[in-house]
Amino acid sequence: MTHADNRPAHLAHHFTDVEQQKDSAKLGMWLFLLTEVLLFGGLFAAYAIYRSTHIDMFYNAHKFLDVRLGALNTFVLIFSSVTMALAIRSVQLGDRRKALVNLGITLVCAGIFLVVKYFEYSHKFHMGQLPGKFYTFNGIAGSNPHIFFSIYFMMTGLHGIHVLGGIGTIGWMMVRTAKGEFSADYYTPLELTGLYWHLVDIIWIFLFPLLYLIG
Amino acid sequence: MNSESKSHAPHIVPLTTYLAIGSALFVLTAITVWVAHIPLGGWNVVVALFIAGIKATLVALVFMHLLYDKKMYLVIFVSAIVILSIFIMLTMFDVNERGTINAAEAGPINSQSDMYKGRVVDTLAAEHGEAAEAHQPDSVKAVAKPDSSKK
Amino acid sequence: MQSPTVANYLNSPTGWKSWLFTLDHKRIGIMYLAAIMTFFAVGGVLALIIRLQLLSPHGTLVSANTYNQLFTLHGAIMIFLFIIPSIPASLGNFVLPQMLGAKDVAFPRLNLASWYVYVFGSLFALYSIVAGAVDTGWTFYTPYSTTTNTSVVSMTLGVFILGFSSIFTGLNFIVTIHKLRLPGMTWFDMPLFVWGLYATAIIQVLATPVLGITLVLLILERTMGIGIFDPAMGGDPVLYQHFFWFYSHPAVYIMILPGMAIISELVAAFTHKKIFGYKAIAFSSLAIAFISFLVWGHHMFTSGQSELAAMMFSFLTFLVAIPSGIKVFNWVATMYKGRISLETPMLYTLSFLFLFSIGGLTGIFLGALGVDVHLHSTYFIVAHFHYVMMGGTVMAFLGGLHYWWPKMFGKMYSEFWGRIATILVFIGFNVTFFTQFILGAKGMPRRYYNYLDQYQPLHAFSSYGSWILGLGFLIMFIYLIHSLFKGKKAPGNPWGALTLEWTNSSPPPTENFETTPVLTHGPYAYDTVVADRG
Numbered sequence: 001m002t003h004a005d006n007r008p009a010h011l012a013h014h015f016t017d018v019e020q021q022k023d024s025a026k027l028g029m030w031l032f033l034l035t036e037v038l039l040f041g042g043l044f045a046a047y048a049i050y051r052s053t054h055i056d057m058f059y060n061a062h063k064f065l066d067v068r069l070g071a072l073n074t075f076v077l078i079f080s081s082v083t084m085a086l087a088i089r090s091v092q093l094g095d096r097r098k099a100l101v102n103l104g105i106t107l108v109c110a111g112i113f114l115v116v117k118y119f120e121y122s123h124k125f126h127m128g129q130l131p132g133k134f135y136t137f138n139g140i141a142g143s144n145p146h147i148f149f150s151i152y153f154m155m156t157g158l159h160g161i162h163v164l165g166g167i168g169t170i171g172w173m174m175v176r177t178a179k180g181e182f183s184a185d186y187y188t189p190l191e192l193t194g195l196y197w198h199l200v201d202i203i204w205i206f207l208f209p210l211l212y213l214i215g
Numbered sequence: 216m217n218s219e220s221k222s223h224a225p226h227i228v229p230l231t232t233y234l235a236i237g238s239a240l241f242v243l244t245a246i247t248v249w250v251a252h253i254p255l256g257g258w259n260v261v262v263a264l265f266i267a268g269i270k271a272t273l274v275a276l277v278f279m280h281l282l283y284d285k286k287m288y289l290v291i292f293v294s295a296i297v298i299l300s301i302f303i304m305l306t307m308f309d310v311n312e313r314g315t316i317n318a319a320e321a322g323p324i325n326s327q328s329d330m331y332k333g334r335v336v337d338t339l340a341a342e343h344g345e346a347a348e349a350h351q352p353d354s355v356k357a358v359a360k361p362d363s364s365k366k
Numbered sequence: 367m368q369s370p371t372v373a374n375y376l377n378s379p380t381g382w383k384s385w386l387f388t389l390d391h392k393r394i395g396i397m398y399l400a401a402i403m404t405f406f407a408v409g410g411v412l413a414l415i416i417r418l419q420l421l422s423p424h425g426t427l428v429s430a431n432t433y434n435q436l437f438t439l440h441g442a443i444m445i446f447l448f449i450i451p452s453i454p455a456s457l458g459n460f461v462l463p464q465m466l467g468a469k470d471v472a473f474p475r476l477n478l479a480s481w482y483v484y485v486f487g488s489l490f491a492l493y494s495i496v497a498g499a500v501d502t503g504w505t506f507y508t509p510y511s512t513t514t515n516t517s518v519v520s521m522t523l524g525v526f527i528l529g530f531s532s533i534f535t536g537l538n539f540i541v542t543i544h545k546l547r548l549p550g551m552t553w554f555d556m557p558l559f560v561w562g563l564y565a566t567a568i569i570q571v572l573a574t575p576v577l578g579i580t581l582v583l584l585i586l587e588r589t590m591g592i593g594i595f596d597p598a599m600g601g602d603p604v605l606y607q608h609f610f611w612f613y614s615h616p617a618v619y620i621m622i623l624p625g626m627a628i629i630s631e632l633v634a635a636f637t638h639k640k641i642f643g644y645k646a647i648a649f650s651s652l653a654i655a656f657i658s659f660l661v662w663g664h665h666m667f668t669s670g671q672s673e674l675a676a677m678m679f680s681f682l683t684f685l686v687a688i689p690s691g692i693k694v695f696n697w698v699a700t701m702y703k704g705r706i707s708l709e710t711p712m713l714y715t716l717s718f719l720f721l722f723s724i725g726g727l728t729g730i731f732l733g734a735l736g737v738d739v740h741l742h743s744t745y746f747i748v749a750h751f752h753y754v755m756m757g758g759t760v761m762a763f764l765g766g767l768h769y770w771w772p773k774m775f776g777k778m779y780s781e782f783w784g785r786i787a788t789i790l791v792f793i794g795f796n797v798t799f800f801t802q803f804i805l806g807a808k809g810m811p812r813r814y815y816n817y818l819d820q821y822q823p824l825h826a827f828s829s830y831g832s833w834i835l836g837l838g839f840l841i842m843f844i845y846l847i848h849s850l851f852k853g854k855k856a857p858g859n860p861w862g863a864l865t866l867e868w869t870n871s872s873p874p875p876t877e878n879f880e881t882t883p884v885l886t887h888g889p890y891a892y893d894t895v896v897a898d899r900g
Contacts, residue, residue, distance in 0.1 A: 004348070013470075014472075014474065020546075023285070023545055024541050026288065027288070027360070027540070028472065028476075030287075030288045030291045031291060031540055031541070032537060033291075033295075034294065034571055035537075035571055035575045036575070037299060038294075038298065038573075038575035038576055039576075040579075041295075041299035041302065041575075041576070041579075042302075045299075045302055045303045045306055046583070046609075048307055049310050049605060052307060052311065053323060054323075067251075078240045078241060079237070080246065081278055082233055082237040082278075084278075085228070085278045089228065092227045093227065127334065132586070132593050132599065133330060133590065133591030133593070134590065135330070139235035139766075143323065143326040143600065144326070144327065144593065146330070146592075146593055147593050147600060148600070150586075150594065151594075156581075166299065174273065179374075179746055194278075196305065198274050198279045201344060202270075205267050205270045205271050205274070208244075208267075209247055209251070209260075209267050210263075213248065213259075213263055214259075214260070215251075215260075287544070299660055302576070302612050302659075305660075305678070306608045306612075308675055309604075309608065309671050309672050309674075309675035310602075310605070311672075312672035312674040312675060313670075314672075315672060315674055316674065320670065323600070324600070324601070324603075325599075325600050326600070327600070327603075328593060328600040329599075330599070330876065
């Protein structure tokens with residue numbers, strides 16, 4: 001009962017029109033982002049509880065985080081969010097080349113973010129400021145300072161994994177964009193990738209003050 | 216078949232809007248860092264979270280198009296935050312009220328984990344030299360070396 | 367006598383690859399059904415062994431350690447491998463798109479992914495049996511779960527993976543319900559089964575991620591000693607319980623809401639009457655979904671939680687009973703002055719109404735702080751949750767299974783044996799579990815492998831009940847499987863019901879409908895429409 005000539009190639013058989021498919025995809029993506037908020041939310045809850053019961057320790061421990069690197073990473077991610085939004089805008093306007101440039105810059109920013117995190121992590125490894133039972137540093141006053149670093153590594157670690165996932169997805173989107181799979185009429189996967197990337201940015205927007213700017 | 220003209224042409228956000236929001240986010244970040252250095256006691260975290268909330272709202276409304284799209288997406292996003300807030304608030308309520316009725320329940324369960332037994336915390340280093348030196352790049356030699364009680 | 371087989375979703379396309387890579391929601395639903403029924407049987411056998419051990423107060427059928435592993439496995443398999451996916455993934459998958467007049471769910475590939483993730487997660491969880499079976503109870507409380515040297519990591523990893531399967535299904539259903547309804551089908555033209563699945567799906571996407579992060583934290587606590595749940599490391603074991611129950615309480619509503627949704631369908635179809643209070647039932651599903659997130663602390667009244675928080679949770683717990691009560695009243699009102707026909711699905715419905723009411727009311731007893739202090743961790747709790755989960759969800763699931771069985775397989779089962787089995791299940795269930803209310807009130811603790819002599823008569827009685835229950839299920843398995851081979855050919859609409867899935871053939875064609883259906887009446891318009899039973 002469907003006429004193949006009327007239906008674009010990317011329209012799945014169970015959707016009546018492109019609009020329905022696009023709206024469904026976007027709705028699905030927002031629901032997925034909802035699950036991501038709840039996933040990270042558990043860690044935010046752990047943070048809230050342990051900070052409220054170990055106020056001094058958290059203050060002392062956080063001083064070993066480099067605010068400049070944290071701020072740099074914040075600027076980098078915000079910038080990458082802008083370029084991600086611009087990439088989608090370029091596709092909406094039919095400018096494939098600009099889209100690729102913007103996606104590329106987004107990718108580079110994500111890479112910079114991870115490199116900075118690598119330096120931060122290796123410094124901590126060097127100092128013995130490791131999570132949980134591997135914690136060996138001896139310069140923080142307050143009870144159970146390993147808990148701060150457990151929470152720090154878990155939160156930034158989970159976030160870092162999501163940045164990694166974002167790099168893979170954005171890279172794949174670049175390939176598809178270069179192949180000409182997207183146009184002003186169809187760019188849904190790109191749009192969904194953008195939504196994901198912005199959420200990764202939002203999570204860091206909260207992580208930065210909570211971990212780096214205590215008091 | 217599709218009579219909703221509203222969604223016919225997707226809204227294209229002007230370039231200036233994106234750049235303006237981006238700049239606003241940079242400025243707000245700088246403000247956050249600046250305020251963090253002003254001692255406000257318990258209000259520091261409130262101010263920091265408030266500014267972070269504004270930044271997140273800008274990203275969500277403009278970059279993620281919640282301002283221009285169907286209301287349903289906004290409902291979904293807000294629901295996640297509401298449910299998360301319920302979790303955090305009720306759990307914190309429990310943790311904070313542990314000792315209210317029965318004073319014996321107040322206080323930490325174990326304020327010094329077993330793994331610190333035998334270690335003397337080098338707090339002098341923590342307060343003075345450490346804070347500044349820790350921010351230097353790799354050339355820093357760990358002032359407080361892991362001491363002999365390391366497992 | 368055999369008419370030539372018409373092409374339907376079961377026989378076309380053919381070949382194992384067409385099943386392995388299927389995107390058809392009906393095939394995926396059937397595969398889920400097979401797995402779910404298998405795990406139900408496995409969990410049931412574990413229960414029979416447990417009840418065998420408990421026949422005598424100093425039984426030595428199994429060692430104490432083995433007993434701990436048995437009840438942990440029974441709980442984990444029944445909850446994560448059976449009941450949480452049960453209705454949505456099997457019956458929901460099969461029926462939902464048809465009820466909406468759609469060709470499939472919104473994301474068929476995500477649906478297939480959900481199935482494979484379920485298989486993978488289940489294998490992981492089952493592997494933990496051979497790798498040193500977990501003995502912590504299905505709740506994995508710390509600090510025991512962080513220190514016991516059984517395979518907690520592989521079991522929790524399995525459950526973590528299973529959580530994704532649940533999220534995928536929920537996400538898929540929400541989008542399907544929002545976007546794939548027939549043009550002209552408003553929210554209030556949808557069958558109530560859909561409303562129930564919708565409310566369930568909302569809980570699935572909101573709550574399951576928190577279980578995910580909880581299990582990750584548990585695994586990290588075990589492997590890296592991060593120190594947030596283990597008191598020896600400065601952590602708080604009650605915090606683990608907050609994290610765990612924030613998911614696991616809404617999870618019980620993931621279990622019951624689809625069951626209630628089925629009951630709405632069955633009550634209307636077998637009373638041949640318009641459902642009473644459609645909007646009340648629809649909105650109460652949403653209300654249950656929301657309130658379910660506010661009450662988790664009632665699992666922790668004796669844990670060391672602050673008393674103030676306990677009081678708040680107790681008050682909120684009483685609230686959640688209200689929408690459930692609204693539903694029960696509406697179902698009963700539907701039956702009033704109706705033309706009730708007592709086929710097997712209706713027998714399961716009546717069982718549900720009786721047993722779920724008992725289960726739900728005993729939940730209210732437990733919500734009262736003072737009462738719970740005495741009853742927590744006793745057999746009263748065990749009886750309560752079996753009444754709501756088995757007397758509720760499983761009865762509803764079986765009712766739905768028998769209702770939609772002709773549609774799914776094109777075969778009728780034996781109504782005679784169906785009724786026998788249902789009656790045996792009902793009797794067996796009450797003998798097994800009502801006894802446990804008494805045991806618990808008298809002080810018998812749960813998860814104990816040996817017990818004081820004074821409890822022996824009641825324990826023995828409960829165990830006899832488990833055999834009657836087991837016999838009932840055995841008969842059910844036999845006649846259902848028998849019907850696949852030798853059952854009478856089922857017509858398109860054996861029950862004369864009015865929802866859209868009854869307008870196509872049994873079994874349905876792959877694309878669900880030969881031509882797009884046209885909505886001419888509501889799902890319960892029994893007062894104006896008479897559907898052909900054929």
